[in-house]
Every structure is written in C-alpha cells, then in structure tokens.
Amino acid sequence: MNGEGSATTGRSSAFVVSARKRKIQTITRTAGESTLLMIAAFVAIIVLFIFYFVARDAIPFFQIRGFSEFFTSSEWYPADDPPKFGALAIIYGSLMVTVGSAIIAIPMGVSAAICLSDVLPFSVRQYVKPVIEMLAAIPSVAFGFFALVILAPLLQNHGGQILMWTWWLIATPFLLLVVVVAAELLTTSVRDEKRRMLFRRILVVLFGLLALMMLFFVGRNLQKIEILTGTNALNVSIILSFMALPTIVSVSEDALQAVGRDLREGSYALGATRAETIVKTILPAASSGILAAVILGVMRALGETMVVWMASGNSSHVPDPWYNYLESVRTLTATIAGDMGEADQVTGSARFHVLFAMGLLLLIVSFISNYISERIIVRQRKVLSGQ
C-alpha cells in the first residue's frame, strides 16, 4: 500500500527474502494498514452515528407535532394535557446566555491573547498558561456549584452594589481615556500652539465633568436595581464567559503567533507604537483566526449544560424587556438534561422525542459553526504560508 515503506524494505532485503515471502509481507502490510485506516475511520463513523441516532429519535417529534409550534410558540408545557411544545423561549434563552457570555469573553479573551503573544515576556507567560489551563480544567459542575451556592446569593443580596462597582471599575479608566483622546482629536485643527493647549484644557475639563456626571448617575441607577433572583441570565453569562475564555485565548494566541515577525517589525520600523502595530497590522492579519477562536469559544458556552441547569433558574419565558439579563431563563441543554428524567418513562411519546429534536438543533448548530471555524483556520494557514 505504502510506496515509501515497501521501497525501503524491498531494497534492503531483496537478496535475502524470496518472492513468496515478499508477497506475504506485502499482504500483511496491506492488511495492517487497512486495519489502521479502519480504526482512524472509527471517529468518522461515530460522527455519522451521532447524527443518525439523534435524528432518528428527533424526527418522530416533527412527524407528530410539525415544525411551526416548536419554532414559533413560547409555550412550553410538555406535561399538560394537551401538551404544548413551544421552544421559542428556550431557544431564545440559549441565545441570550451565549450572547451574554460572548460580550464578556470576547474583549477579555482577545486582549489576553494579545498580551500573551505580544506583550508579556516568556518568563511571565510560563506562569500565565497554567492558570488558563486550570481554568479550562475545572469541571463544569464545579462552576455550576459556584454559580448556584456562592454567586447567586451574592447577586441576590448585593446585586445593585456589585453592578455599580463593576460599572465604576470598568468605565472610569475608559471614560478618562475617551476624554483625553477626544480633547486631543478635536483640537488638532487649531494652528496656534498656545491657543490649542488652552482649548484642549478647556475641553478636558468640560468632557471630564460630563464623564463624571455620567459615571455618577449611571452608577447610582445601577445601585438602585434590585435583583429578585440570583439564578438568572447574568449569573450564567458571567460563569460561561470564564468557561469560554480558555478556548478563545489559546486559539487566538495561535492565530496571532501565526502572523509572523516580519509584519510586526515592518510596522515598528515605520514608527508605530505597540498598540498601533497590533490594532492596525496584526489584528487585521489574524482576524480570521480570531473569528474562528471566538466561534469555538462561544460554542462551548452554547453547549454547556451543568452551569445553566443549576444557575439559570430554568423558567421558560422570554424576559421582559427582551434584553433583561436579571431574569431567569431556560436553555436547550438544561431542558434536555432536566426533562429526560420524566420523559424517559414514556419512550416514544412526543415528550421524549422533543428532547432529541433539541439535541439535533444543538448538534446542527455546533456542526455548522465548527465547520466554518475550521474552514477559516485552514484558509488563514494557507494565506499566511503562501505569502
């Protein structure tokens, strides 16, 4: 089968091995290699089996109930008589916690990856990587336990305070920066040096006051918020973001490393600062790889079961208003995990098959996004190596 292998062996032992023996050797080699191929193909067979067996138990649901109810109604009463299988609110809940965790995880993950690949010296990086690996290794049920037993009561009892302090900690440096940069940008057209500095100072004071007012008022309004239940979409989003972070960081770091030194050095040679180099040169070059990282990370959040099951509150309704992260939600994964216990006894009913329909939905979404991210990575590798 294998040209290179047989050639080497053939040449080295041509004068000791008879033709018959060589034939036997070839046959055993072929047999061995086909066995190896079969074992390697095992994974592909499993993937096919997963699709087949999940779909096999999902299709009866659509045969019994049709498509429209599942995707358009948000009334989920599988135990009632007659039962209602509207999964819209559940799909929305999954979407909500995924988006929420992405909002937290993407900026943090990408900036941490940049820091790891371009800023920190090797000696420090050595100690940071195990931290990220440990974060990835903590079992999801331990995160779920943390969310349920520690974070949820904290949010419920001191929610306003926590929101206010988070706002202040994040917004203060950001707004300060915006004030300085905005003042600078708005005064560049003024020619006279003295007048420009004067204008700039006035603008800084003016904008600074505005920013302070904004900080104060938003903070006070946040402090007034009373969180009725600690097991809500915000809690889950926070925890899920930390579960998605390791994936995002390590895959985007790989993408950033793949960009290579010459682009960086070219940019530095033109006088750019490190931040400018990264934002204007490296991020665009690595953007597709980072996109793939984000997709992979976000998919972890979408497919996560235990955290959402324990800490999302499991109430199947679309929050009011739709962006209210302080209300309980219910997700696809948690529904599958939680309802199987009751649906199990009535195998063959719509109630059993609807859970497989949800599984199929998750499977298809994860397959598509996985495929996209893989394509992106392959293409980026080709582009970068082809330069």
Added chain:
Amino acid sequence: MNLGTRKLLDRSFTALGIGSIVIMGIMLLVVLVPIVSNGIGAIVFKGTIEHRKLLYTEFQRGDKASLGRELAESDASRKKVYEIMAAFESELKGMDEEKQADYQAKYNEVRTALKALLGPLPGEEMPELTRFRYGQTRWDKAKEKLHELLYEKKWDYSNPDAEAKEYFVSRAQGFEGSSLVKLFPYVEEHIDQLMLPEWTFYWGFITDSSLDSHIFGGIWPEIQGTLFLAIGAMLFAFPLGVVAAVYFTEYAREGFITSLLRSANSTLAGVPSIVFGLFGLAFFINTLKVSESKSVIAGSLTLAIMILPTIIRSAEEAILSVPKTYREASLSLGSTKWNTIATVILPAALPGILTGGVISLGRAAGETAPIIFTAAVSVGSAIGLADVFSSPTPALSWNIYNLASEHEAANEIRHVQYGMVLSLVTIVLLLNLSAIILRARISKKLKG
C-alpha cells in the same frame, strides 16, 4: 495625535490585556478558594459527641471505653434538660384549657428544636430515618440549631414596599412564669457539656458510604464511581486514539479521505456534551443494549467517545514532535516502518501521549452531562467490579448537582457538597498538574 497621547493609548492597551489576564487569575482564585476552604471543612471539623456516637454505632469505629465516659458526661448534663421538660409537662396538665393550648403549640416547637440539637428524647421510639436518630454531629451546625432553640424567627411585613425582614424573638419570653423558662439559659450555658465538641479529622468522609442520602457518612461510592467511569472511558479511548494518531501521522496521505477524517475529528470535538448523553442513551442503551438500563459500561463508552478527539489530537502532536533524526536513524539501520514506529517513535512520544491521556482522564472524571442518562444514579452503594456491566453508579459530578439542586435538605448538607466538589476538583486538577509537570519535563528534555 501627539506622542504623549499615543504613548498613553499604548500603555492603556497593555493595561487592558494584563487586566484581563489578572481577572482570569482572580476568577480562578474566587472559584477555588471557597471550594477548598469549605471543602476541607467536610473532613476537618469540630465534631460533637453525636458524631462519635454515630461513628461507633454505624461504622463500628472508635474507642468504646472513652465513648462510654463521654456519653455518661453528656447524659449527666442532658438529664437536667429532660427533668425541666418533664416538670413543665406535668405543670402543663394542671393549667386551664386555653392557656394549655397556647403553651402546647410553643412547647412543641421547642421540643422539635431540642430534638434537632440533641437527638431523640429519652423514652421515645427510635425513629425510622437515620437522620432523626442523632443530634447535630457538627459543632457549627449545633450552634445554628441552638440559635433556633433560643430564638424564634419572625418576619417583619410592616414596610409594604420592601421585602419582609426577618427578626428574632427570644423563646424564653413566651414561657415567662412557667418552669420551662429555666431550660433556655441552662442549654445556652451548658452547650459545651451537652455536645462535647472536639476537633475531628474525619477521614471516613473519603472512605465511608453515605447514610440516609448523604445526611451522614462519606462519599466513597461517588469517588469509586467517578474512577470507574473515567478509567473505563480511558480503556476504550486511549488505545483507539493512539492508533488513530499513528495512522494520521505516519500512514495517511493528504487527500479527500484524510481531510474528511480530520474534519470528522474536529466535529466530534465540538459536539455539545449533552448531545453525547442523548447519543449514549439512544445508541448504547436503546439500540445496542449493552445493558438493560443505565450502567457503568454505557457511561464509560459515552465518555470514551467524548474524549477520543482530544486523545487523537494530543497523540498526533506528540508523535510529530519526535525529531526526524530518530526516524531516519532507525530506518537507516534497516528496520521496517512498523518496527520503527513501535520501537523508536512511540517510546519517544510516550510522555507527550500520556500528557494528553491524563488531561482526557481528568475531563472524563469531571464531565456530568454525558452520564446523566447513561450511568449516574443519585443514591447507591459502591459497586463491585463485576457489576460494571449491569448496574449504574453514583458519581461525584452527578451527585454534586443532585445534592445542591434536588436534595430535600440541600441547605443542611452544604459541607458534604463542598467536600464532593473539593474531591472532584482535586482529582481533576491533580491530573492536570501532573500533565503540566510532565510537559515541562518533556520540553526540557527536547531542549537538551
């Protein structure tokens, strides 16, 4: 923009990156510190006389003579409590009906609280459930129950806008003028003699079975179940994964089939864990019928499929990182390709392959969703090796969920939950730590 602002932006950009890394580190600490500190409390705590009594009766452990002495000591101080109660009961009979009904209701609450603290009252029938046969075994819980005995919790609804506030009223006030009023100061002052707290190192938490659905006892069945499931998964996945990796690195030629197999691998890695559970239920249990219903073997197979992509990927990396010179030297000495792989490349790649295996073992031990439908039960005793083909098992990950979210006394057994989380996290992190150390040694070796 002038240089100062550009530098400022540059600095803040760096600060943003370092900040996010620091936040990740803090998050790791925030999660781990309470788990570790509270989890240790499941093993090292102040145990009361009830704890030692329980150990002796249920597990036949402890010194009979010293236990007898201690029991005599605490019984002597408890006698006074029961005498006060008996005196009050006879006083109660002599009262007029209205007063009696009023007192009786309050007295019943006191009795319940006292029973929760000290265990069944003398002359009472032994309760059916183990949890009612003993008083508080832990000193911290005993103090909580003492507070419940001394004070009645009430809710203040006076402000209709805000949530009701709780406040406490001394129970002694309700018995002003009766003989029972002596009980409360007596119990409060003599709580040490009543409970005899002393520091206990309860290693049985790891090695004992649970009693009365984890109210007492340890978590050995869960630990054993987790080990069975994870090791079983490795037995299936590790050989398969390594062989597949050998194929991908040594034999596969770039082409349609190889790229298909590779994308199958990454698809499998991206499947949500709960879908593995569904697949395990539909395939291994309902179709292949490897067992009647949930069983360790079905759970192990499901977990094996889940960790297979990780093992393949890490084994591939390990094989690829073996220097080319090794292979060339072996081939030039006239050994065959298979011989080279088996005797040169695999041994050289072994530490790297093991690293991936160890990490996957940790993942299999920590995962919950795939075993919910295939292997896990909430209550059960440790199973023998022969039962893995037929019976389900309790497992740490599943029971953490179950005790924290579905147990009827979830708030009473927080220490057990923390102890379980700590055990699971310890198993997983130790495995990962050994992988990290292993990897550090490999890279040192490769550097020369």
